[in-house]
Amino acid sequence: MTENTPELSQLGKASAYVDRYDASLLFPLPRAPKREEIGVTGRMPFFGADMWTAFELSWLTLRGKPQVALAHITVPCESTHIVESKSFKLYLNSFNNTRFADSAEVQARLRADLSTAVWHGGPMQSSVGVKVLLPEVFDREPVHELDGLLIDRLDIDCDRYTPAPELLTAEFAEQPVEETLVSNLLKSNCLVTGQPDWGSVQIRYSGPQIDQAGLLRYLVSFRNHNEFHEQCVERIFMDVWTRCRPVKLAVYARYTRRGGLDINPFRTSHPSALPANVRTARQ
Incomplete structure (x- = not known):
C-alpha cells in the first residue's frame, strides 16, 4: 500500500466540507519516518497513547433531530499511523447531516473507522478507544492544570x-x-x-x-x-x-x-x- 505524506494532506488547502458520512476523508500518516529521525526503530522504548478530544461532534437522529456530543478518543502509540488532524475534522463534519440510531452507533462507527485508519491496512493489534459524552454529563468534565x-x-x-x-x-x-x-x-x-x-x-x-x-x-x-x-x-x-x-x-x-x-x-x-x-x- 502506498504511504501518505503530510504534503498530500488537506493541510493548508481549501477544502470542501462534506456533511454526509464519509470514512474515506480520514488521512493516515505513517509514524515510522519521524521515529527513525529520533532513533526509534524496531522495538519501541516507550508505551502510551495519543488522547484526543473532539468538541464539535454532531449527527441526526433517525427522525432528523440534531444531536451534539463530546468524544474522548485514545489512539495507541503502537499503531503504525496517526490521523492527520484536519482530515479528522473533515471526517467528523461528515456526521453532521447523517442519521444514526443512537450515540452507541456513532461511537461504534468512530471506533471502527479510526481503528482501520491508524493501522492502515496492517494487522490491527488494538483498537482505538472511543467514549461519546452526551450533554447531560458535560457538567462532569473538569478543568485542571497539570500537576507538578x-x-x-x-x-x-x-x-x-x-x-x-x-x-x-x-x-x-x-x-x-x-x-x-x-x-x-x-x-x-x-x-x-x-x-x-x-x-x-x-x-x-x-x-x-x-x-x-x-x-x-x-x-x-x-x-x-x-x-x-x-x-x-x-x-x-x-x-x-x-x-x-x-x-x-x-x-x-x-x-x-x-x-x-x-x-x-x-x-x-x-x-x-x-x-x-x-x-x-x-x-
Whole structure:
C-alpha cells in the first residue's frame, strides 16, 4: 500500500466540507519516518497513547433531530499511523447531516473507522478507544492544570528556538530523585502549514536529577520547530531518555485545540495507566 505524506494532506488547502458520512476523508500518516529521525526503530522504548478530544461532534437522529456530543478518543502509540488532524475534522463534519440510531452507533462507527485508519491496512493489534459524552454529563468534565513543579518560575535567558537536546543535563554523581516537572511554555508549529501549536508539558521521572534551567531552555527551543504534536512528544521523550538517563520517564503534553480538536500525547518508559483526559484552562 502506498504511504501518505503530510504534503498530500488537506493541510493548508481549501477544502470542501462534506456533511454526509464519509470514512474515506480520514488521512493516515505513517509514524515510522519521524521515529527513525529520533532513533526509534524496531522495538519501541516507550508505551502510551495519543488522547484526543473532539468538541464539535454532531449527527441526526433517525427522525432528523440534531444531536451534539463530546468524544474522548485514545489512539495507541503502537499503531503504525496517526490521523492527520484536519482530515479528522473533515471526517467528523461528515456526521453532521447523517442519521444514526443512537450515540452507541456513532461511537461504534468512530471506533471502527479510526481503528482501520491508524493501522492502515496492517494487522490491527488494538483498537482505538472511543467514549461519546452526551450533554447531560458535560457538567462532569473538569478543568485542571497539570500537576507538578512549575519550572516556568525560573528567570532564565533563552536564545535557542530549534530543538537543542545538548541543553539537557543531569546530576549523575548525586543521589537519584523522583519528581514531576511542568511547563506551559511549549510551542511548536504545524509540520505543513507552520501554524503555531501551543501546549503544556509534564515530565515525570526517577533517576539522576535533571537540571531544571536546562530543561526549560530545551522545551523553549521547540518554539520555531515544525512537527506534529505526537512527534514533538516522542522527540522530547527520547532526548530526555538518552541525555539524562532516568530510570523511569513519562512525558505528557496537552495542546490547545484547533478546529474543535485537541491532541494530548503520553509516552512512558514503563507500562502504566494513562492519565485522565482532563483539559487545562487553555484548552
